[in-house]
Amino acid sequence: MSAQPETATSSGFGGADGIAVRKAIAGGVRPRPAGARSAALTFGWRSMLKVKHVPEQLLDVTLTPVMFVLMFTYLFGGAIAGSTGEYLDYILPGVLVMSVLFTTVYSGVALNTDMTRGVVDRFRSLPIARSAPLVGPVLGDSVRYLVAGIVISVLGLIGMAAALALVIVFAFGLSWVFTTLGLLMRSPNAVMNAGFTGLFPLTFLSNVFVDPDTLPSWLQAFVDVNPISILATCSRGLMHGGVEAGDIAIVVGVAALLTAVFAPLTTRLYGRG
Numbered sequence: 001m002s003a004q005p006e007t008a009t010s011s012g013f014g015g016a017d018g019i020a021v022r023k024a025i026a027g028g029v030r031p032r033p034a035g036a037r038s039a040a041l042t043f044g045w046r047s048m049l050k051v052k053h054v055p056e057q058l059l060d061v062t063l064t065p066v067m068f069v070l071m072f073t074y075l076f077g078g079a080i081a082g083s084t085g086e087y088l089d090y091i092l093p094g095v096l097v098m099s100v101l102f103t104t105v106y107s108g109v110a111l112n113t114d115m116t117r118g119v120v121d122r123f124r125s126l127p128i129a130r131s132a133p134l135v136g137p138v139l140g141d142s143v144r145y146l147v148a149g150i151v152i153s154v155l156g157l158i159g160m161a162a163a164l165a166l167v168i169v170f171a172f173g174l175s176w177v178f179t180t181l182g183l184l185m186r187s188p189n190a191v192m193n194a195g196f197t198g199l200f201p202l203t204f205l206s207n208v209f210v211d212p213d214t215l216p217s218w219l220q221a222f223v224d225v226n227p228i229s230i231l232a233t234c235s236r237g238l239m240h241g242g243v244e245a246g247d248i249a250i251v252v253g254v255a256a257l258l259t260a261v262f263a264p265l266t267t268r269l270y271g272r273g
Contacts, residue, residue, distance in 0.1 A: 036129035043136020047110070048143055061148035065099040069152070072209060080210060093163065093235035094208030096152040097228060100145045100171045101203070105195035107141050108178030109188045116187060120270070131267055138175050145171045163238035166251060170231050173255030176262035183269040208232050227254045 051058060069091065077087030111134070114120045123133045149164040178195050185191045205222060206229040212220045223229050231251050237243025 036132060039128040039132035040136040040139060043133050044138075044140035045136075047137040047140025050110075051144070058144070058147060061099065061103055061144055062151055064102075065095055065148060065151050068095050068098070076209075089240075090211075090236070091209065092152060093239055094206075094232045096149055096163070096235055097167055097232045098203050098208050099148045099152060100167045101174060101228065102196070102199055103141070103144050103148055104171050104175040105178050105192055105199065106144070107138055107175040108180070108182030108185075108191040108195060110137055110141075111179050111182035112185055112188045112191045115183065130271055134179060134263075134266055134270055138172065138179065141175060142168060142172060163235040166234055166238065166248065167231065170227075170251055170255045173258035176259055176266055179266045180262050180269065183266060202226060202228050206232060227251065 069088070072091055072095075073084050073088050077084035077091075081087035081090060111120075114123075114133075120133065124130075145168045146164070149167060153164060178191065181191050181194055185194060205219070206226045207223055208228065212223040212229070215223060227250070230247050234243050234247045234251055237247070
């Protein structure tokens with residue numbers, strides 16, 4: 001017996017109902033595609049919602065800074081500065097810089113997580129600006145930087161908004177370095193390990209914890225030109241009421257340079273997919 005082809009029923013996709021659905025879709029007004037700014041803000045909100053659903057992500061910007069301040073102040077403050085009170089004034093701006101900059105690593109980790117789970121492939125198929133999934137999460141992570149900065153400011157009863165804003169500007173530029181790593185590395189753990197491997201030496205070979213005058217001359221030369229040292233110096237100056245405009249220009253210039261180099265590089269790598 002030869003098989004007879006089945007005819008489409010009126011309730012099938014090819015029947016009357018299917019034709020009606022196609023007409024309705026074709027006759028409807030197509031929604032306007034999202035603009036680059038609104039799409040970026042949407043992805044930034046998505047980044048913040050991750051914290052809402054997994055609040056444990058804020059442990060690194062709430063408990064870790066407090067732990068560093070207490071540990072270094074009361075364990076090493078007397079030996080380094082002669083008293084814990086004097087060392088607390090010195091270390092607070094440095095820990096502000098360290099806490100916020102360490103948080104930038106997670107920009108690359110989050111992007112790499114989306115890459116390895118296939119979420120980025122879905123984003124590429126959407127009618128949105130190609131840069132939105134990159135710019136949005138970085139903007140959303142700025143909220144984490146703000147939380148880290150507020151924790152340190154409240155801890156030391158210091159509310160210098162200028163110092164915090166300067167650190168956030170630098171962190172925004174540095175986060176593009178880690179988004180590039182997020183596209184180059186094969187796993188989120190690899191991004192985290194590479195990020196902290198680079199940040200730890202730069203942070204500890206700076207003036208975050210100790211005065212460079214106490215270091216050997218060859219090491220002091222590196223510490224003096226380390227951008228993290230300059231950022232910490234600016235933060236201390238803004239908090240204490242005296243800062244050099246040249247140091248602020250260097251910090252802003254480095255942040256702009258990092259953004260100018262790594263933001264287009266990240267976008268190009270993301271586009272190649």
